[in-house]
Amino acid sequence: MGGKKSIIILLLLAAILALLPFGLPRFYTYLTALIVTMGLLATSLNFALGYGGIYQLHHGVFYGTGAYATAVMITKLGYSPWLAYIVGPLVSAALSLVMGIICIRLSKLYFGMLQISLGSLVWAIVYRWYGFTGGDDGIHGIPAPSMIGSSKGAYYFTIIVAAVAMFFMYRILRSPFGSTLQGIRDNVVRSQAIGVNVRRHQLTALVMAGFFAGVAGVLFVVVDNSVFPDMLFWTLSLEVTIMALLGGWFTFLGPMLGAAIIVLLRTFVSTVTEYWTLAMGIVLMLVILFLPEGVLGKVFEIWKSRASAEDRS
């Protein structure tokens, strides 16, 4: 993919996103903000999964924890929302560090299994602790600062914060740290043999991924003004994993595309039939069979083969 081409596409996308609230009903700005939030979450998962090769099977916990930390700080402890928006992701990062230290000694799937168990523990606490977290009701009507209180304000805040977070993740993945992380994904033994402390790098990546998941959690609070325990239930983690795989987990923007596909499917197919998961199942099977590298992975493959065909002619 040429540098110029991608810059043009990005500028076009930015323009569309900026003008969207003026052309479409409120529901669509909400939907777009939701897609971007889920896309950010899926990208942060892919940071650990696709680039780090870490079996991050319960990523939703860090998303939910960030959202709950923010919600509780605003509604129960009475802090300023702005402060809560900053602390939320930090709480996610801290949880990610603690869970990471416990899980990182296990490899591959065992890491993921232990993470699911510990994550379910966090979910159980949130689910049971009525006084503090609202239990299975969650917390609703979380106030936002007036500046971003309107649906347009929340929309622009979400787009801008997500763009900044995406930019940082992109830069990190292309830095020496990101290269090292991809080296670990490709070959753990080789990485050790060239002097890389594999566990410490993986742990750092986990904390970063947890932080960005927490940012997505904050954005959900801004967009939806509510939190509920499902946000850190394991089925959500599974859904986010599917987004990443569907979009293309070896591409940076693939998970964002995957999130758009899943959220749109859920929104529009569920108005036709309550069996929308059936549609998702079919889409998923088609992807696994025909696009093992995901939708965006396939697009890049086609672009590449066209470019090399042009070179030859």
Next chain:
Amino acid sequence: MLEVRGLSKSFGGFLAVNKANLDVSKGEIVAVIGPNGAGKTTLFNLVTGILKPDEGQVIFKGEEITGLPAHKTCKKGITRSFQVVNIFSRLTIFENVRISVLSQQGKTYHWFRPSREFANEETGQILESVGLIKKKDNVCGALSHGDQKVLEIAIALAGKPELLILDEPTAGMSPEETARCIDLIKRLSQSLGLTILFCEHDMELVFAIAQKIMVMVRGSTIVQGSPGEVRCNQQVQDAYLGGGDVCSV
């Protein structure tokens, strides 16, 4: 430079390495030979910290490094190539070597400036010296086996080793590739003054470049000495060279 004393390792009752001894002096090229399953690769894994020994000692430059994890033995100055190609398959040749250079320079935690601004010169020099510079932008999953083996050596060199360990560097190479690889190893020893420890099945290669040979059978060291001594050793001939009298020929 490297001393191995009574090193042992067993896997579920099977003694893979049994009280092995090895001495490597600075600047030497030392070969470890032995039949398949003699424990050569396990020995290298024990020295480089990929595996932890059950007993025995590994001493490098007068310092005990027994059981040190791999990433630390690398920082002490021992790097290695692998018998089965062990590279970063989704990255290009250049990126493969750059990661190793970055690690050697302790820069793997730089997280904002892009990698392409780092270590270009050093990486280029290494690829130049092993003759892979023209293919630097190829994704290495798609390389020929011979090039992948050379890349293995390049990745190991990027760690600026004092002791370079090569596990069957020419395994699976064509005769021309083997000849080039021998040249490369000799050049590294002469121009960089590297100490090299390697194991190999190709006896021609072993006797062509090794200054000292250690023979391993069933995990134990049988003999260690100059190529001449090893060739004439009765035990070696019985165990390995087929029992014929090679010396008088």
